[in-house]
Amino acid sequence: MSSLPLSTATTPPIAPTMRAWLVSARGPPTTVLKLTTTLPTPSPKPTDLLIRISHAALNPGSTSLMLLIPQFLRAAPSIPEIDFAGTVVAVGSSAPSQFPIGARVFGCLHLKAMTAGKGVLADYIAVSSDEAGVAVLPESWSFEEGAGLAACGITALNMCRAAGMQEGERVLVNGASGGVGTMAVQVARAMGAKEVVGVCSGRNVEMVKGLGADEVVDYQAHHPVGEYLAERYGDQPFDRIFDTVGVQALYSKSPRYLKEDGVFINVGAYEGGWRFVLNGLRNLFLPRWLGGTPRKFIGLGVPSTNEHAAAIAKFAAEGKVKTVVDKVFDLEDVIEAYKLLGSMRARGKIIIRIQDSDKTK
Ligand SMILES: NC(=O)c1ccc[n+]([C@@H]2O[C@H](COP(=O)([O-])OP(=O)(O)OC[C@H]3O[C@@H](n4cnc5c(N)ncnc54)[C@H](OP(=O)(O)O)[C@@H]3O)[C@@H](O)[C@H]2O)c1
Structure with missing residues (x-):
């Protein structure tokens, strides 16, 4: 039986299963990624935030991991990508208090989370502060922009x-x-x-x-x-x-x-x-x-902390940085999105729309 918390007044119900792209073998993303619709939604551990992901962004580093890591060394299931924006829908008993249920957040995962199979091409992710740099998304920023901000x-x-x-x-x-x-x-x-x-x-x-x-x-x-x-x-x-x-x-x-x-x-x-x-x-x-x-x-290869995410959120809130969005793809169209990434000609970020929950400015 699921131990997922009940929904709250400010967030939609948490589905027991979720959509996610999974890495099925070593190779290029256009051939090794498979979409599932029945992966159990993760339950947050005491230090975790459960985040309903609105939008995610693609990064070439995730492709490199798909190409390099043999399947027997990969966690199962293994969900790709690290950059996300979404809403906190449940919190563990000792999760950081600055991210309450309903908070709009953005961030990016560390290698540690990725090697554990965690990724953001999915409806939900459960992460702790030592697995990701997370910050509150500035009020004027959409999830689409926020997804391309962190990494x-x-x-x-x-x-x-x-x-x-x-x-x-x-x-x-x-x-x-x-x-x-x-x-x-x-x-x-x-x-x-x-x-x-x-x-x-x-x-x-x-x-x-x-x-x-x-x-x-x-x-x-x-x-x-x-x-x-x-x-x-x-x-x-x-x-x-x-x-x-x-x-x-x-x-x-x-x-x-x-x-x-x-x-x-x-x-x-x-x-x-x-x-x-x-x-x-x-x-x-x-x-x-x-x-x-x-x-x-x-x-350079530096993990992102909450301090890093907060510093970049401050620049974003002050209007000193913006996300340049090349193209937005729906979750089902991720393979097309990887073709654009693989061209090495993207202008700014390639964004994946996972929910229709975006808040436009
Ligand atoms: N170590 C870390 O912490 C870290 C973090 C993030 C990313 N990365 C790495 O950084 C690299 C870039 O990532 P990204 O997300 O910025 O990739 P990206 O968005 O795909 O950027 C590709 C860009 O490269 C430009 N480009 C291609 N060939 C070029 C050349 N010969 N000279 C100058 N520019 C050229 C293209 O510009 P034009 O179309 O205008 O030519 C395109 O805009 C990747 O290798 C990624 O894995 C490392």
């Missing part, structure tokens, strides 16, 4: 923090039109960067300028982009470079456009899983006298 916003925040970015600095953001890049441009601005230069394809130049970039470089028109950056910015090098794509040549050429005491941070795995790992090891450990690039390199 990329927090990654951008962590990039600025880890790089030690100071007010008045000059910052370059590679991949400025993607999920992380659109947030990195805005968060760098919100944290006081004097000048932000974005790199993206020509079709997205105006969109990135609209987010606050002073200049935008079209990497397709200026190929190879490292040479162009050296010519254009060699005499006024950047303080920090945030690579959200993972272009190794951008780092190896960076001494020509990054200050000697500058910092280069990469979060992207554009050149593939093993290349990403090998490049990261080389950039971190190869001594300069053996050909290592003479600039500080940081490869």
Whole structure:
């Protein structure tokens, strides 16, 4: 018998079973994901919030896990994706009191939750504070926007923090039109960067300028982009470079456009899983006298906490960041959504509508 709590006056009844996409094997999401409609709705443990998910967002990292992890190492059932917005519908006896039943929240899961099989392409999720960074969604934000806020916003925040970015600095953001890049441009601005230069394809130049970039470089028109950056910015090098794509040549050429005491941070795995790992090891450990690039390199993978989520929620409430939404898909159309993600041409976030409960502004 289900131990789910009864519904309350402020939330709809909690269904005993739910819809969820499950990872059925190792492979690309377009072939290994199966939709079920009969998964038991999780019961919250004492430290958990039970959240009815309104909208979720896709992230390339989840695809990497589907491709890399053998099925025998995967928890069963295993639901993909980490980014969500929804309503708290039940709370455990010792869950954090700032998220009462009825609270509109957003957040993203940690690796720990993902390895336990938890994911957000489902009607409900039960999570504790050590499994996800969660915050109250600003009043003026829709669930659709909130779903795309946490993973990329927090990654951008962590990039600025880890790089030690100071007010008045000059910052370059590679991949400025993607999920992380659109947030990195805005968060760098919100944290006081004097000048932000974005790199993206020509079709997205105006969109990135609209987010606050002073200049935008079209990497397709200026190929190879490292040479162009050296010519254009060699005499006024950047303080920090945030690579959200993972272009190794951008780092190896960076001494020509990054200050000697500058910092280069990469979060992207554009050149593939093993290349990403090998490049990261080389950039971190190869001594300069053996050909290592003479600039500080940081490869980032920081879990999101409630503090991170609250910090990005504050920027959102103040109008300093917004979610750029490329396209919204219904839960049943997730495979189409993954095809768009796999194109590596998404503009901002790909959102999955799970309920029709969105609050429009
Ligand atoms: N470590 C972490 O904490 C963390 C967190 C989140 C994401 N990530 C990783 O960060 C990466 C980006 O994630 P995302 O969500 O931003 O992906 P995304 O939304 O799919 O972004 C893809 C973007 O990459 C741009 N792009 C493609 N090729 C490019 C190139 N050669 N030069 C410059 N830009 C290029 C595209 O812009 P155009 O169409 O304009 O070319 C597109 O907007 C992924 O590898 C993801 O796994 C890491």
